[in-house]
Amino acid sequence: MTETPIRASKHAPIFVTVDLVIFTVRQDVLQVLLIERGNEPYFGLPALPGGYVRDGETLDQAALRELSEETGVDGRQLHLEQLRAYSEPERDPRGRIITVAYLALGPDLPHPVAGTDARAAHWTPVASVLDRVSLAFDHSDILCDALERARSQLEYTTVAAAFCNEPFTVGDLRQIYEVVWGVPLDPSNFRRKVTHAEGFLVPTGERRYPDIGRPATLYRRGPARLLVPPLLRSGEAAHASLCL
Structure with a gap:
């Protein structure tokens, strides 16, 4: 018996973004950079900075660009590493969007500058975010993963x-x-x-x-x-x- 091949179904487009967990120590407190979203979905809610990977960009190039746009800091002067990819199908209500998160660490970074799609950007104590702030998308999970990565890095590397x-x-x-x-x-x-x-x-x-x-x-x-x-x-x- 000859099997009839199954015709491949059409797939929805998949988009890729980068999100940045930027830690610094200001006034002896570990702080993370958050933006206030200026667009839907999650209009007005706090979120990690990030954006779509542009045509012709690598992931690292997109992360460096977003870091420069959000903080005015040259990421090549910071500790910047890829954290992991997040690909839950329902993580973004706009469609199938996979994000690659980056961890950035720097000393007493300057006041941030909100990017084009953000209403505001500000440093926020990490402890206060974990205690009572709900972030857009799955950014609370990304923040927790980045925090543990930073803490673990202090054990085994000289990143401190x-x-x-x-x-x-x-x-x-x-x-x-x-x-x-x-x-x-x-x-x-x-x-x-x-x-x-x-x-x-x-x-x-x-x-x-x-x-x-x-x-x-x-x-x-x-x-x-x-x-x-x-x-x-x-x-x-x-x-x-x-x-x-």
Whole structure:
């Protein structure tokens, strides 16, 4: 018996966007860049910045363009990495839209500039978003994934230095870990670990002289990208990292 081939059905068009989770530390608080949507769907609701990938663009090029349009910052000067793709069929009411999310990290980034399709753009404390702010689309899920990626990166890579303006002290770096992980760290134990991690910190030969207290050695980021040995979170820090 000869089987009759099944005719392939026509597929709805699939569009690709990039969304950006941009973290910075401002006033000793981990903050994320949110926009206020100026178009439907979800008009007026907060969302992550992003947009469609244009013809002739790679994903990375689209992410860099959107980052520049939303913050005025050259993404090549930041830590920028691809987080993951989100492809739930019903994630966007406009149709079949797959988004590739990016994580960007930078030190005390400037006030953002709203893009063409946003009514406003502003830095918002991550904790307040997780507690009580509903984001458009599936952006709350993307934010949670990005937060855990950032926290995990601090364990195994030297990316924490991307939050610091150079030169910086060990105390400045510890503050980044405490803000991102959400727990206080023992200063002596932290200093020992980061100064002994191969290629993490390079002394500049200078010191910072505070009004009160001892002078602090200044460092810049070293050539290493992986932390050896890793700086693992304690049980308390791991629990604080749960995104509910």
